Amino acid sequence: MSQIKQVKDASDIIQIIGERVPLTKAGASFKAPCPFHSEKTPSFFVSEVLQHYKCFGCGETGDVFTFLQKYEGMSFIESLRYLADRIGITLESFRPSPEDELRDRLLGILDLTKSYYHYLLTEHEAGEVARAYLKKRGINHESVKVFQIGYSLSNWDGLISYLHDKKKYSLSDLEKAGLVIRGQGGRYYDRFRGRLMFPLTNHRGQVVGFSGRVLDPTIKEAKYINSPETLLYHKSELLFGFSNLYQEIKKADEVIVTEGELDCISSTQAHVDNVVAIKGSALTRDQVQLLRRAVSRILLSLDMDDAGIEATKRAIQIIKEFDLELRVVQIKSGKDPDELAQKEPAQWREAVKASISVYEFFLQHALAKFNAGEPEGKRKIIDFLAPIFGHITHEVERDYYVKKLAKALEVTDEVVKKDILTFKDKGKLSLAGTNAAKKTQTAAVQKTHQQKIEEYLLFLLFRSQPGQVLQLGKELASHRWSIVGANQLIKFLLATTGVFNLTDFAKSLPSDLQQLVSDLYLHPEYTPLAETLKLEREWKKALLELNEAAATQEVGQITSELEKLDQKRNKTDEEELKQAELLQRIVLLKRKIQT
Numbered sequence: 001m002s003q004i005k006q007v008k009d010a011s012d013i014i015q016i017i018g019e020r021v022p023l024t025k026a027g028a029s030f031k032a033p034c035p036f037h038s039e040k041t042p043s044f045f046v047s048e049v050l051q052h053y054k055c056f057g058c059g060e061t062g063d064v065f066t067f068l069q070k071y072e073g074m075s076f077i078e079s080l081r082y083l084a085d086r087i088g089i090t091l092e093s094f095r096p097s098p099e100d101e102l103r104d105r106l107l108g109i110l111d112l113t114k115s116y117y118h119y120l121l122t123e124h125e126a127g128e129v130a131r132a133y134l135k136k137r138g139i140n141h142e143s144v145k146v147f148q149i150g151y152s153l154s155n156w157d158g159l160i161s162y163l164h165d166k167k168k169y170s171l172s173d174l175e176k177a178g179l180v181i182r183g184q185g186g187r188y189y190d191r192f193r194g195r196l197m198f199p200l201t202n203h204r205g206q207v208v209g210f211s212g213r214v215l216d217p218t219i220k221e222a223k224y225i226n227s228p229e230t231l232l233y234h235k236s237e238l239l240f241g242f243s244n245l246y247q248e249i250k251k252a253d254e255v256i257v258t259e260g261e262l263d264c265i266s267s268t269q270a271h272v273d274n275v276v277a278i279k280g281s282a283l284t285r286d287q288v289q290l291l292r293r294a295v296s297r298i299l300l301s302l303d304m305d306d307a308g309i310e311a312t313k314r315a316i317q318i319i320k321e322f323d324l325e326l327r328v329v330q331i332k333s334g335k336d337p338d339e340l341a342q343k344e345p346a347q348w349r350e351a352v353k354a355s356i357s358v359y360e361f362f363l364q365h366a367l368a369k370f371n372a373g374e375p376e377g378k379r380k381i382i383d384f385l386a387p388i389f390g391h392i393t394h395e396v397e398r399d400y401y402v403k404k405l406a407k408a409l410e411v412t413d414e415v416v417k418k419d420i421l422t423f424k425d426k427g428k429l430s431l432a433g434t435n436a437a438k439k440t441q442t443a444a445v446q447k448t449h450q451q452k453i454e455e456y457l458l459f460l461l462f463r464s465q466p467g468q469v470l471q472l473g474k475e476l477a478s479h480r481w482s483i484v485g486a487n488q489l490i491k492f493l494l495a496t497t498g499v500f501n502l503t504d505f506a507k508s509l510p511s512d513l514q515q516l517v518s519d520l521y522l523h524p525e526y527t528p529l530a531e532t533l534k535l536e537r538e539w540k541k542a543l544l545e546l547n548e549a550a551a552t553q554e555v556g557q558i559t560s561e562l563e564k565l566d567q568k569r570n571k572t573d574e575e576e577l578k579q580a581e582l583l584q585r586i587v588l589l590k591r592k593i594q595t
């Protein structure tokens with residue numbers, strides 16, 4: 001047996017997924033809101049029998065390996081190693097793919113770089129300038145340790161001489177890790193020089209890149225430089241602090257989103273530990289996907305300049321898809337979180353406690369920005385708020401803000417309500433992310449009647465008692481299937497000997513048929529009903545319907561053949577005979593349909 005198969009067989013997909021997603025039992029399967037797309041009603045099903053998962057909203061499907069790759073961002077080899085470790089299997093003769101090998105190497109390089117920078121900051125004499133800076137900024141030893149802060153030498157090849165000259169890593173790998181730049185003459189030099197270094201980790205705590213802050217304010221360079229996009233570093237997915245502070249964030253069930261590393265670090269020093277930094281003001285869907293694994297509430301603490309206001313509006317849209325609560329932390333003094341947490345830690349804690357709903361925030365913002373005393377100002381306020389309030393799904397909540405706004409503008413509730421509805425109707429609120437659902441719907445519409453009955457029958461077949469499956473399968477032997485792969489699947493089924501077992505049967509199939517069995521077994525419409533269906537009665541009914549649908553289809557074919565024959569003036573004897581046969585067949589079929 002191959003080691004992949006050995007590891008897969010010994011792993012339990014229900015346990016692996018259940019540790020990450022709240023699964024609830026749904027008959028013989030488990031279900032949950034899909035971790036891969038945004039939805040409120042669960043369409044993500046996991047089958048214990050088939051060791052397979054499938055989402056009917058977005059179509060994600062696969063086994064325990066693909067789940068870990070997709071959910072944890074692991075490579076195949078990482079998922080294999082992870083599972084093998086858990087069950088205590090030693091992987092021996094396994095050859096990773098070249099890409100997996102590269103990922104492994106880059107992770108190793110980045111981790112070593114982190115330790116190297118950290119050493120320079122904490123122990124080397126060259127790090128004195130950075131240590132002095134940290135002291136001035138009030139960053140303590142504990143934070144340096146928790147966030148593994150470091151320092152990069154100011155010369156052009158500090159890292160190169162360590163990693164390439166000494167540790168023998170290739171310059172090309174260092175470039176792929178985003179650590180060195182190839183100059184015009186082909187010479188490589190360090191990307192980060194003379195900077196305070198913040199390791200950027202993915203949600204599993206692996207270093208995937210760096211952010212470097214300049215120490216000498218007179219240097220004419222960007223204040224911060226970051227790793228470029230690489231195989232491992234994707235800016236839109238990165239949440240500084242998330243892996244370091246995950247336990248605190250999860251415990252609090254809410255997270256404060258700040259803009260920069262120092263905001264995040266200073267906040268922890270002020271004993272507010274449920275905090276991350278997004279590096280800029282735009283909270284992305286990928287970041288929200290990660291955050292929602294830990295919290296139900298997101299508190300934005302961004303610079304509320306124009307960019308921050310726009311980012312907050314976009315955040316409303318994203319967060320609504322995920323059914324999370326969005327609040328805003330206001331700092332009245334105009335300081336950033338870093339400064340406030342450093343100078344007035346108690347005030348920072350107060351500001352967090354006093355966070356307000358994002359809708360309240362925009363109401364206050366609009367009333368401060370425009371003059372509610374003038375008709376022109378009233379119109380601007382409504383124009384600004386209507387699309388925002390239109391996103392409030394809960395009616396009681398929306399009504400609350402409608403009343404508040406109407407009072408502030410001295411108009412009736414109806415006027416405000418009407419304006420919000422107008423915006424809704426214009427489709428200005430149409431959200432991205434519903435495409436997947438639409439696609440599945442159209443796919444369902446395009447299925448023929450016969451295909452639907454076929455799906456139902458095969459669903460019933462695989463949900464039957466193991467002792468009955470082969471017997472029932474025989475009743476399907478003569479049917480010509482319109483579902484792709486079903487003819488072959490039934491052939492495999494009828495060739496099975498001994499006691500039928502769905503898990504073993506599925507494993508014995510080629511992978512496309514395995515997928516078909518999984519799709520049928522976890523059918524979106526029927527799976528939720530599986531427990532209440534009277535299988536035997538449903539089977540008889542569906543089988544009759546299938547025969548009828550097949551007969552109807554045949555009648556259609558014969559009719560068109562007959563029409564062709566009718567158009568011929570001089571028929572051969574053979575054709576005459578054929579015509580008679582077809583007519584007889586049609587009579588038989590019609591009788592069959594009627595009974």
Ligand SMILES: [Zn+2]
Nearest residue numbers: 034037055058
């Ligand atoms: Zn999905």
